[in-house]
Amino acid sequence: MTTPPLRILLLGGTSEALALARALEGDRRYAAVYSVAGRTRDPRLPVLACRCGGFGGVEGLIEYLRAERIELLVDATHPFAVRMSTHAVEASRRAGVPLLALRRPAWTPGPADRWVQVADIAAACVALGPAPRRVFLTTGHTDLAAFCAAPQHRYLIRTVEPPTVRPPHCTCLTQRGPFDLEQERALLREHRIEILVTKNSGGAATAPKLAAARECGVTVIVVERPRLPSADQEVGDVPAALDWLADHCARSRPTDLGV
Known part of the structure; x- marks a missing residue:
């Protein structure tokens, strides 16, 4: 029996989110939907299923997760997207969907910086x-x-x-x-x-x-960055996110699909 791919909702809009989405293209272990807020008229999009626009708050996001049978939520939004990250944490908890947050490290000043x-x-x-x-x-x-x-x-x-x-x-x-x-x-x-x-x-x-x-x-x-709520798992770059996804997929279902 063929194992169905892991259904992922990827909240994007950053360069890291796009790189992660493009790394998932053609990988049969995953069925990912790439979501952007819609504030940019011509967003860069991967060759994945894509959606544009808000969800209608936490309740709307929970409804989407359940209706689309999402098994994993990935928050790769901008470090200043406080509302979306907060909604993701709350919707993840209430819908029982694990949340991976891709949060790139902040910049730090060097000795010569003013x-x-x-x-x-x-x-x-x-x-x-x-x-x-x-x-x-x-x-x-x-x-x-x-x-x-x-x-x-x-x-x-x-x-x-x-x-x-x-x-x-x-x-x-x-x-x-x-x-x-x-x-x-x-x-x-x-x-x-x-x-x-x-x-x-x-x-x-x-x-x-x-x-x-x-x-x-x-x-x-x-x-400086606003404080964001803690996710189930947080990583700082795309390779770490891919490693975590592969491990999560291996633990959550048999790996008979190949790549």
């Missing part, structure tokens, strides 16, 4: 100070409204989606990474950036901007 670490976006805005500065904002298009309270600065804003609300005196770049060190260094110098504002997202895809800031002597205001 970091100012703050608790949230509002604090980042205050940390810019009263004197006009040239500021590079890389916090995403949903967090720009706070900087309208500091109109004295000249802003360079980089987002994947065009912002609907933005501070005055700004230049907007609609670009999708990753960006390499040479690109980031050139951008900082071209716009004579004095301060970079970023969330502590972690990961390699956007880390070159920090290296460029270090080289150029640019101050970096870093919004």
Whole structure:
């Protein structure tokens, strides 16, 4: 008798989530659905079953898990996606579906870095100070409204989606990474950036901007991560997630499918 594949719901939207999803493509041990929030108009998607949009809160997620007979929930959302991660933990517990969280490590400053670490976006805005500065904002298009309270600065804003609300005196770049060190260094110098504002997202895809800031002597205001609820199992990278999935699959069913 052929063992059915492990039914997985993968909550994505990050580079790690996409890499994990692509590693599952064609692997007959798994039947994965890749889910994104739908905030990006043209998201990068794997060759898997995909869904776009919210679930309707915890109750909606529980209903989906049960209706689709999901056996494993994987949370690989952004480190600042507090609501979705919280919903995933609660839905996992109530539906009796194990939860694996792929949470990449945060960035940490080195000796030559000029970091100012703050608790949230509002604090980042205050940390810019009263004197006009040239500021590079890389916090995403949903967090720009706070900087309208500091109109004295000249802003360079980089987002994947065009912002609907933005501070005055700004230049907007609609670009999708990753960006390499040479690109980031050139951008900082071209716009004579004095301060970079970023969330502590972690990961390699956007880390070159920090290296460029270090080289150029640019101050970096870093919004620290929110506290996330604990999952059943947490890993820090895609290889560790794949290893855990393989072990979980082997323990939960006979391995007669092959790869």
